[in-house]
Amino acid sequence: MPVGRDPGDFGAEGGLFRQLRAASAGAWEAYVWHPFVQGLTDGTLPLPAFRHYLIQDYLFLIHFARAEALAVFKAESLAAMREKAAAITAILAETELHLRYCAEWGLDEAAVRAVPETAETVSYTRYVIDRGLAGDILDLEVALAPCTVGYGEVARRILADPRRRAAGNPYQSWIDMYASADYQALARGAAARIDALGESHGGTARLASLSATFGEAARLEAAFWQQGLDAA
Numbered sequence: 001m002p003v004g005r006d007p008g009d010f011g012a013e014g015g016l017f018r019q020l021r022a023a024s025a026g027a028w029e030a031y032v033w034h035p036f037v038q039g040l041t042d043g044t045l046p047l048p049a050f051r052h053y054l055i056q057d058y059l060f061l062i063h064f065a066r067a068e069a070l071a072v073f074k075a076e077s078l079a080a081m082r083e084k085a086a087a088i089t090a091i092l093a094e095t096e097l098h099l100r101y102c103a104e105w106g107l108d109e110a111a112v113r114a115v116p117e118t119a120e121t122v123s124y125t126r127y128v129i130d131r132g133l134a135g136d137i138l139d140l141e142v143a144l145a146p147c148t149v150g151y152g153e154v155a156r157r158i159l160a161d162p163r164r165r166a167a168g169n170p171y172q173s174w175i176d177m178y179a180s181a182d183y184q185a186l187a188r189g190a191a192a193r194i195d196a197l198g199e200s201h202g203g204t205a206r207l208a209s210l211s212a213t214f215g216e217a218a219r220l221e222a223a224f225w226q227q228g229l230d231a232a
């Protein structure tokens with residue numbers, strides 16, 4: 001089914017989220033259907049690639065939680081503050097899953113924390129934080145959206161792919177996390193939030209600048225997968 005016609009798709013037709021995704025269609029596709037994702041789908045991704053990715057992702061999540069904390073600070077309403085506070089809790093829970101994987105590889109939390117952040121990890125996380133510091137809540141949410149919504153789309157693509165290996169796939173628990181109803185609802189909520197902020201914060205007039213932010217975040221996400229493949 002073409003992206004954008006699927007009734008379970010993220011964001012409303014004509015809303016800001018879909019406008020941003022369409023404006024960065026090439027970068028978005030390169031992110032959500034990256035060769036790393038295809039390797040998760042059929043289970044052929046080399047374990048060293050996944051291990052490199054997951055350790056960096058743990059470090060990524062710490063800074064991503066800081067970016068969500070900035071969104072609490074910049075939130076436009078008390079309801080939005082509560083939503084963002086819940087997002088921080090969800091991220092900190094996600095780090096627990098990462099540590100369970102790392103424990104299987106003989107790495108405890110201190111060992112993971114001692115790994116230096118790569119350039120890909122620094123550039124993506126600090127880019128998002130900078131968009132938030134320099135701009136308003138809409139600039140920040142647009143920088144955050146490729147992460148939250150993108151992983152929701154990644155999981156849906158994986159489940160729908162005919163090459164998917166479900167039985168005995170070593171990455172199934174990772175896939176299950178993002179395919180879960182809870183995560184899918186979170187991703188849909190993030191896209192709906194972009195649509196709502198687009199209405200309340202003049203999204204149409206700011207489309208060029210917001211598209212640049214969204215596209216850059218999507219490119220940084222693809223580079224984040226790529227560092228895993230490069231390490232294998």
Ligand SMILES: Cc1ncc(C[n+]2csc(CCO)c2C)c(N)n1
Nearest residue numbers: 057060064087090091147148151224
């Ligand atoms: C590079 C990278 N991009 C996206 C995610 C997904 N993600 C990041 S925070 C969060 C919780 C909800 O906002 C989720 C699902 C990731 N783990 N790593």
